[in-house]
Amino acid sequence: MTGTAPVVGVVGAAGAVGSVAVTELHRRGRHTLRLAGRRRAPLDALAGGLTATGSAATVEVVDLDDADALHRFCAGCDVVLNCAGPAYLVEDRVARVALTAGADYVDAAGDDVLWEQVRALLAGAPERTAVISAGMMPGLSALLPRHLAAALPQPPRALLGYLGGRDRFTATAAADYLRVGEGFGQAGAALTAGVRQSLPTRTDVELPFFPEPATAVPYLSTELERVTRDLGVTDATWHSVFAGPHVAQVLRQPPTGGDAAEALRRAAELDAFGQATYQLFVVELTTAAGDARTLVLRGSSASALTGAFAAVAVAALTGGNLAVGLHLAGEALDPQLAVDLLAGSAAVSDLSVFDGEAAHVGGHVEEAL
Ligand SMILES: NC(=O)c1ccc[n+]([C@@H]2O[C@H](COP(=O)([O-])OP(=O)(O)OC[C@H]3O[C@@H](n4cnc5c(N)ncnc54)[C@H](OP(=O)(O)O)[C@@H]3O)[C@@H](O)[C@H]2O)c1
Missing domain, CATH: 3.30.360 (Dihydrodipicolinate Reductase; domain 2)
Known part of the structure; x- marks a missing residue:
């Protein structure tokens, strides 16, 4: 991780899951947040609410169909958290760009299919860490x-x-x-x-x-x-x-x-x-x-439980609690650490x-x- 406050980029930040994950990460105050999605207005509204109660988050309009724009967003992030969906359409597109840009990766969704896809991506980025299935179920x-x-x-x-x-x-x-x-x-x-x-x-x-x-x-x-x-x-x-x-x-x-x-x-x-x-x-x-x-x-x-658990997965990753490689959030995170973090969540x-x-x-x- 670079510096003292890891940079976390959240794709799909203003969605039902993303906005909870962002709010949870902001509440803990240990990360610098970058928010991305297709529409500026909900991202600005989310960022505005955060600024009122703490450090500011930056906003970028990014369509994940635009690989160059997504790469620019991911570059410089320590972790990219994907909350954009539907997962069956997003598949590994955010993971692919995030890992290529040198960021670690967390996905609020994803199941056995995403596991295989990200496993293949990590073969080309053995120094990176990815945590998927960080939702309510699976997770x-x-x-x-x-x-x-x-x-x-x-x-x-x-x-x-x-x-x-x-x-x-x-x-x-x-x-x-x-x-x-x-x-x-x-x-x-x-x-x-x-x-x-x-x-x-x-x-x-x-x-x-x-x-x-x-x-x-x-x-x-x-x-x-x-x-x-x-x-x-x-x-x-x-x-x-x-x-x-x-x-x-x-x-x-x-x-x-x-x-x-x-x-x-x-x-x-x-x-x-x-x-x-x-x-x-x-x-x-x-x-x-x-x-x-x-x-x-x-x-x-x-949505709230998924966003909260995705934020816990990001905190575990940036806190150095996960080994390099691929993990399923619910099966890899330390249960006591995760439950302690969740207990403070709205x-x-x-x-x-x-x-x-x-x-x-x-x-x-x-x-x-
Ligand atoms: N595991 C569980 O228990 C569980 C529970 C709930 C949800 N989920 C999963 O969590 C994910 C998010 O669900 P949600 O309910 O939060 O959905 P949502 O409220 O519709 O939010 C989706 C977000 O993704 C963004 N997005 C969609 N397409 C995009 C694209 N091409 N480029 C950039 N951003 C894009 C949207 O931005 P714009 O609005 O600006 O387009 C929106 O902010 C889904 O995969 C869902 O299945 C899992």
């Missing part, structure tokens, strides 16, 4: 089970997880969400004794710590498979949770022929109308002896670890009595 969804495992007296054998809530989608995030699938995981699957099995979606079901009945879709991601392998977990069931009826309906029957991402965005808007949005992580780990611990994290939205309203099973400590009152 926090790997870090939180790793954090919880440290609270157990023995290694865990079983994992039960719920992630979701009542939330909006940006058009960008909706487009990516609908493409998550083959490369990243399988809906309707879980692990029993290390073997894949099918599990049904449950609708209108009461779930521990969730304030309302919801739809729970079993989902076995490649990330979860890696984490369970690393932790020695043989039984793992993870659910994506949707509290509103409209999103659940669109995901059950995506419209054919129309704009499915727009349908998902509108459904989420309807579900969130007039209500506070939230995302809830509930992760339970159990040892072979039956000792259980449950971690609960409540965040304001998926994106996280609660993060607690309880003794016992989720259904017991977070069950609805009439069940617990």
